[in-house]
Amino acid sequence: MSEQLSQHQMNDQGHLLIDGADAVSLAQEFGTPLVAYDVSAIRDQIRRFKSVFEENAIAYEVSYASKAFASIAMYQLVAQEGGHIDVVSGGELYTAMKADFPMQNVSFHGNNKSASELEMAVDQQIGVVILDNFHEIELLTKILASKNAEINVMLRVTPGISAHTHEYDQTGQEDSKFGFDINSGQAKKALEQVLANPRMKMLGVHAHIGSQIFEVNGFVMAANKLVDTVADWHDELGYEPEVINVGGGFGIRYTAEDDPIAPEAFVDAIVKAVKARAAERNLKTPAMWIEPGRSIVGPAGYSLYTIGSRKDVPGIQSYVAVDGGMGDNIRPALYQADYEAVLAAQPLAEPEETVRIAGKYCESGDILIRNQPLPKTKPGDVLAILDTGAYGYAMASNYNRNPRPAVVFVEKGDAKLVVARESLDDLVRLDRKL
């Protein structure tokens, strides 16, 4: 059995269950390729993050990084859980508006927000614009003046620490397209500009040091650096920070090779570090915000495919092809991401061979899993790739003019279509004849 699955995820027929719904039936009812989310898993993870802050008695917000998977239903779900969201485009902001998401709980990120995106943010009176560069300060200054408006801002800073999956370094992050560099004094200059503008309320600082991180030390170092930075600003300029936002990036387990601590354990370590450092620096502990994306939706998502053709290259490799691929999950092709898969009808069956799971796209690199042990498969079997909920559908494309899959939310056995499958007409909707 895949270590990614637990015993309670099977029904009497031995089929894979996704929050109480039979994965084989979901594939029959909604068709494949299909992305199915276990809604209880999403809710539980948000709640686990919240309890860490509550146990540590610190003011907080859990802001879902919606780039991991954005849809109207997803924003509604986060709103139900009392979470914040961060958006990185006018498109995500618009989707949140369509979900009636409370705009005061929205943070807006991005290294090149356009004037129209910033206008939208100001018109919607969103919670906070996370300023990324001097050009944006200038743009926002003009927009606020022309609209006679005010807005909360934070400064995204680069603390000089970058974390990779299993390691971190202390200099790399300065060479980043995002944010104001602390060490060279850019961040302080940005702070002075913001403090001089009565239309901007400076809430605090933000840093995001990377994604799919397994190493807690990088986060702790970054958090300490953020506290030191605001403490210096407090000492030098009398600035009172309200929020320290440490971003997201908490690593998840995709395969048996991955062994991260639980996402909330990262947060616990960071919170304790922030509290301790703030006390050392005689700073009133600011509220802490986090922006997890992957850890909230990644493990909750399943990609269901129907197996079609097979190619055996004698003595070399067997390819088992499915009806989706890089168009609905580009991560393996883009950065060699690994996943595990099971047959939805017999997830516990002993593997009989190791095969390569190929997509249907016209690219040799369209391989979803390079080495997947499986029982013998036949055309028509439903394959479930596990833990595909983050940055899968979110990065989906219409490459080869394939329609993007449908998305369903399953909660305690009830499945609801939340993103319809694209139709062939959808594919030509924007085309114009000569």
Ligand SMILES: Cc1ncc(COP(=O)(O)O)c(C=O)c1O
């Ligand atoms: C600013 C910011 N916050 C949060 C996230 C979410 O990261 P993750 O999905 O790894 O938690 C990202 C991801 O790139 C990000 O750029």
